[in-house]
Amino acid sequence: MTYAIVAYALSGLLWIAYLATVSARLKRALRKK
């Protein structure tokens, strides 16, 4: 049970972190214009 929760939590965090970097990069690229 613990492993399952850890697996889901880590995957969720990884996605949130990745999407945050994509959003930040997009903002930066748009500001350059």
Add this chain to the structure above:
Amino acid sequence: MNRNVPDPWRKGAAWLWAAAFVLIGASLFAIAFRAPVEAVMGPVQKIVYIHVPSAMVTLLAFGIAFAAGIAYLATKQWVWDAVGTAACEVGLVFATVVMITGPLWARSAWNTWWTWEPRLTTFFILWILYAAYQVIRASIRSGSRRTISAIMAVIFFVNLPIVWKSVEWWRGSLHPRSVTMTGEMRQVLLLSMMAWIVFFAAVLERRLRVEWAREASARQSASGDADARALDPGVRGASRA
């Protein structure tokens, strides 16, 4: 926002995100409450519902990168390079999810976090290759960046069928070939797969928009007037963004 991004596209992306969130919510609910608890392994088996769809989407992403690589080499249109690099990067994140969830499952199933059996080893090589793609692409600042990226996406794809077939080709493979499941488990897995495919499409679109914005700003600084040179995916490599 970026006026070079056409409006219908933006609307489509919003719908895609809405569908992804609804489907992911539904699949998480189904995983928690609908999928039965497996008799031998218990609740840990439920890791399979993100592990398998993530692995599937990883292969899909690198397959798209392969096709985009060939398309770029054939046409030299920047849009194929954008698709290829976006697919490689998003695919790597999915591959990382597979690499995180796999050992957590294996600790319960095999009593070890990691073992050098065929599927794990070939997938690990796959992860290294596409991580190398990111490093190599980022380190090239010349005009050949796009061509080299496309060539890498094509060459690295060779490992994909090996990962796919590894459970059949080598004896002594521990990794399950296909999961024997009850009807309910299968339904939940299918729902999760659908959710992850739609989520992948949404993330890919967002990542693609970064490339779009970079290309637009590179062309603007090259010409000094963005509107005079509207962003046309067909225009041949105008920038080194």
